Amino acid sequence: MGPTGRRGRPRSEAADARILDAALESLLDRGYDRFSVDEVAMQAGVAKTTLYRRWPTKDHLIVTVVARLQDSVPVEYTGDVRADLTHYLGEIVAGLHRMRQAGRPATSGDASAGLVAEVAAAAARHADVGAAVQAMFHRRNALVLTLLEHAREHGELHADVEPEVLFDQLAGALYYRLLVTGRPIDEAYVDRLVASTLRGASA
Amino acid sequence: MGPTGRRGRPRSEAADARILDAALESLLDRGYDRFSVDEVAMQAGVAKTTLYRRWPTKDHLIVTVVARLQDSVPVEYTGDVRADLTHYLGEIVAGLHRMRQAGRPATSGDASAGLVAEVAAAAARHADVGAAVQAMFHRRNALVLTLLEHAREHGELHADVEPEVLFDQLAGALYYRLLVTGRPIDEAYVDRLVASTLRGASA
Numbered sequence: 001m002g003p004t005g006r007r008g009r010p011r012s013e014a015a016d017a018r019i020l021d022a023a024l025e026s027l028l029d030r031g032y033d034r035f036s037v038d039e040v041a042m043q044a045g046v047a048k049t050t051l052y053r054r055w056p057t058k059d060h061l062i063v064t065v066v067a068r069l070q071d072s073v074p075v076e077y078t079g080d081v082r083a084d085l086t087h088y089l090g091e092i093v094a095g096l097h098r099m100r101q102a103g104r105p106a107t108s109g110d111a112s113a114g115l116v117a118e119v120a121a122a123a124a125r126h127a128d129v130g131a132a133v134q135a136m137f138h139r140r141n142a143l144v145l146t147l148l149e150h151a152r153e154h155g156e157l158h159a160d161v162e163p164e165v166l167f168d169q170l171a172g173a174l175y176y177r178l179l180v181t182g183r184p185i186d187e188a189y190v191d192r193l194v195a196s197t198l199r200g201a202s203a
Numbered sequence: 204m205g206p207t208g209r210r211g212r213p214r215s216e217a218a219d220a221r222i223l224d225a226a227l228e229s230l231l232d233r234g235y236d237r238f239s240v241d242e243v244a245m246q247a248g249v250a251k252t253t254l255y256r257r258w259p260t261k262d263h264l265i266v267t268v269v270a271r272l273q274d275s276v277p278v279e280y281t282g283d284v285r286a287d288l289t290h291y292l293g294e295i296v297a298g299l300h301r302m303r304q305a306g307r308p309a310t311s312g313d314a315s316a317g318l319v320a321e322v323a324a325a326a327a328r329h330a331d332v333g334a335a336v337q338a339m340f341h342r343r344n345a346l347v348l349t350l351l352e353h354a355r356e357h358g359e360l361h362a363d364v365e366p367e368v369l370f371d372q373l374a375g376a377l378y379y380r381l382l383v384t385g386r387p388i389d390e391a392y393v394d395r396l397v398a399s400t401l402r403g404a405s406a
Contacts, residue, residue, distance in 0.1 A: 120383065169373075172377070173371035
């Protein structure tokens, strides 16, 4: 549309940022169950209708908050694929633990997947939430797949490595421990996982 | 307790089996949301109080049903670790698809994780359900870890392979695709996953 055309009201990015900041704070503080869209609107100083027009349900708002968290983590190939993957998975683990503990006492030593499991369940329950979650991971994971492709081009990985499968092995192991087996995930585990995945097992 | 000691009333294994059969049928037919413990009691011909004494909530009953499904899948080392893993993961995939589609039309082509995500969320929400789910996977996965140890002893895997990490890479990738990215999981994917995991990536 040309400069003389009629323009719609510019979307208020400042209001969006205020909403998402307030939503993140509320989510980490209260957890999934007690997270309230109305309270977020109040905290952000926007009309509830404004908020609901953009995020029709609590789950939609939460997915956007989580996507924004993920986007704060850079992905870069530095020429050392082992170090790069270890660093990136460490960031994923930190983010998962943060989400896992949302709304729970900081001293909580239990293994519950918390908010991570709630988001997975919301995605399974509502097709549009599921599509939003999948789009978020598709977009994020594309960055890591590009990193792995660069490592392959630089000769750090076998020429016939499949980046998608390789990343499933890495990220999958982390989510599996968090969502299914409840086994602990720490730096030492990330090191073992990266070593095992890059090295392979067949004698 | 000796043969002359007083014995408690023998637990009715027949009643348990009737309950669990009815529960499985109801679960696959109705899905998580519409699954009803009262209906299962009626179908199995047992008093509701009997059922609730043994499984205090719907989630506890569902976890037992899923554990029983898992126990129907044998795990055996035949001397060919690639074939054994491919076979076992194929069974896991079939079980996941069955649970995923519980309560939904058979023609449903969507990628929702369905019941699998609901069980993960229930495990995250209730500490005792979480403990039951983790115990179930701990018990089942121990069989696969033993299989991998045998493969290691037979020289099919490197001597320093860590079975737990290796199995996380395999099972994790499947659950990650189902619960997080929504990417399809089929036989061809299982083949690629096993090949990638056993072979390793570093050039």
